Amino acid sequence: MSSDNTHKLRWEVFCSVVDNFGDIGICWRLCRQLAAEFQVPVRLWVDDLLSFQRICPDVEPALSEQHLAGVVICHWQPDLDWRTITPAQVVIEALACTIPFAYQQQMAAQTVPPLWLNLEYLSAEAWVEDCHTLASPQPQLPLNKYFFFPGFTAKTGGLLREQQLITQLDQFASDRVAQQRFWQQLQLDDALDFSRRISLFAYSQQQLAGLLQLWQQQTESTLCLIPEGTLAEQAMALCPGLALGKPWQQGQLKLCILPFLPQPDYDLLLAACDINFVRGEDSIIRAQWAAKPFIWQIYRQAEQAHLDKLAAFYQRYSQHWPPQLATAVWQFWLGWNTEQELSTAWLGFVQQLNEIEQKNREWRAQLIGNGDLATNLVRFVEKKIIMPRNFS
Numbered sequence: 001m002s003s004d005n006t007h008k009l010r011w012e013v014f015c016s017v018v019d020n021f022g023d024i025g026i027c028w029r030l031c032r033q034l035a036a037e038f039q040v041p042v043r044l045w046v047d048d049l050l051s052f053q054r055i056c057p058d059v060e061p062a063l064s065e066q067h068l069a070g071v072v073i074c075h076w077q078p079d080l081d082w083r084t085i086t087p088a089q090v091v092i093e094a095l096a097c098t099i100p101f102a103y104q105q106q107m108a109a110q111t112v113p114p115l116w117l118n119l120e121y122l123s124a125e126a127w128v129e130d131c132h133t134l135a136s137p138q139p140q141l142p143l144n145k146y147f148f149f150p151g152f153t154a155k156t157g158g159l160l161r162e163q164q165l166i167t168q169l170d171q172f173a174s175d176r177v178a179q180q181r182f183w184q185q186l187q188l189d190d191a192l193d194f195s196r197r198i199s200l201f202a203y204s205q206q207q208l209a210g211l212l213q214l215w216q217q218q219t220e221s222t223l224c225l226i227p228e229g230t231l232a233e234q235a236m237a238l239c240p241g242l243a244l245g246k247p248w249q250q251g252q253l254k255l256c257i258l259p260f261l262p263q264p265d266y267d268l269l270l271a272a273c274d275i276n277f278v279r280g281e282d283s284i285i286r287a288q289w290a291a292k293p294f295i296w297q298i299y300r301q302a303e304q305a306h307l308d309k310l311a312a313f314y315q316r317y318s319q320h321w322p323p324q325l326a327t328a329v330w331q332f333w334l335g336w337n338t339e340q341e342l343s344t345a346w347l348g349f350v351q352q353l354n355e356i357e358q359k360n361r362e363w364r365a366q367l368i369g370n371g372d373l374a375t376n377l378v379r380f381v382e383k384k385i386i387m388p389r390n391f392s
């Protein structure tokens with residue numbers, strides 16, 4: 001959809017890894033999509049190449065510059081002399097990172113200063129619509145910065161979604177042979193023999209022991225897959241002998257620790273599982289594209305601010321659901337996020353998996369109607385560049 005005008009523009013994205021993988025996860029997806037689907041020349045500045053390597057094994061952490069998937073990846077080091085670097089025409093400051101002031105000065109010094117965008121965090125709260133695409137004049141420099149908000153409505157920037165993603169996921173989810181091949185690659189040849197496959201990507205969780213015990217006692221068999229990280233360590237402490245490559249089995253439950261997968265394989269995992277526990281900001285979006293029943297553990301914030309965000313999302317997501325279904329989902333989500341005893345809430349959730357999946361497909365169709373974030377960004381840039389010097 002992009003015009004020649006946009007093709008010729010160079011873009012760059014600044015990503016500072018605060019903790020975990022969401023920041024780089026989002027930035028890397030965006031850059032890849034811009035390069036692959038819009039042929040945009042794009043440079044990604046990242047300050048933590050080791051975290052980046054976990055979700056993209058081809059990244060070489062020792063290099064100050066490398067090229068992958070059509071993207072120039074630059075190591076954002078503290079001692080860079082920004083005066084020697086020419087800014088791109090579109091500069092994205094992602095997820096509340098701050099571009100070095102010396103670089104901002106470089107931007108201001110260009111004959112035509114770049115279009116500067118602040119790609120914000122995800123929130124379903126109503127105020128996001130009012131702030132999306134607002135300009136923020138910079139007090140120290142003759143530059144404007146525009147807020148660009150991802151979101152769940154047509155008045156926001158939408159969510160990251162590659163053009164072919166839904167087709168690929170749906171094909172995979174209905175292709176047992178492809179799934180069997182996928183499980184075999186993970187050394188899980190018996191995965192399809194279980195009644196239920198659950199991916200469990202989460203922060204630490206006080207209720208983990210209780211939930212694992214419940215799954216051992218259920219009539220259905222469960223294969224639970226935990227990616228390496230804090231929760232996997234917690235599980236290993238609870239289940240003697242459990243380790244990467246060494247599953248643990250008790251009653252109706254088989255538990256496996258998975259290596260961190262490259263991002264495209266993680267998408268397939270979400271499509272191959274029957275229930276997905278996701279967290280943070282990016283995996284929750286991917287779970288919505290997979291459309292299987294999901295449980296979101298939101299990134300914790302001071303003074304429980306995250307629970308308001310969780311409720312805002314839940315309200316949008318379940319707005320058109322029968323009350324009893326919506327309540328069952330909320331009770332489990334809330335219990336999971338506040339680390340309350342989960343057995344009753346789990347039974348309420350799991351009894352309604354088919355209904356939840358049906359509703360998830362409707363929700364997904366609604367989200368697709370908002371357009372995807374990369375396309376919406378490209379359109380916004382086109383609009384601003386067609387009216388050069390009038391970035392208001």
Ligand SMILES: Cc1cn([C@H]2C[C@H](O)[C@@H](COP(=O)(O)OP(=O)(O)O[C@H]3O[C@@H](C)[C@H](O)[C@@H](O)[C@H]3O)O2)c(=O)[nH]c1=O
Pocket residue numbers: 018019020021022023024025026054055201227259260261262263264266279280281282283284299
């Ligand atoms: C489990 C797994 C995840 N991933 C990817 C999916 C996502 O891109 C990324 C995980 O990111 P998230 O789901 O957002 O969860 P996270 O907890 O890692 O990231 C968080 O980091 C904080 C600093 C932010 O403030 C949060 O909003 C959130 O983004 O890792 C893989 O590529 N392979 C895997 O095996």
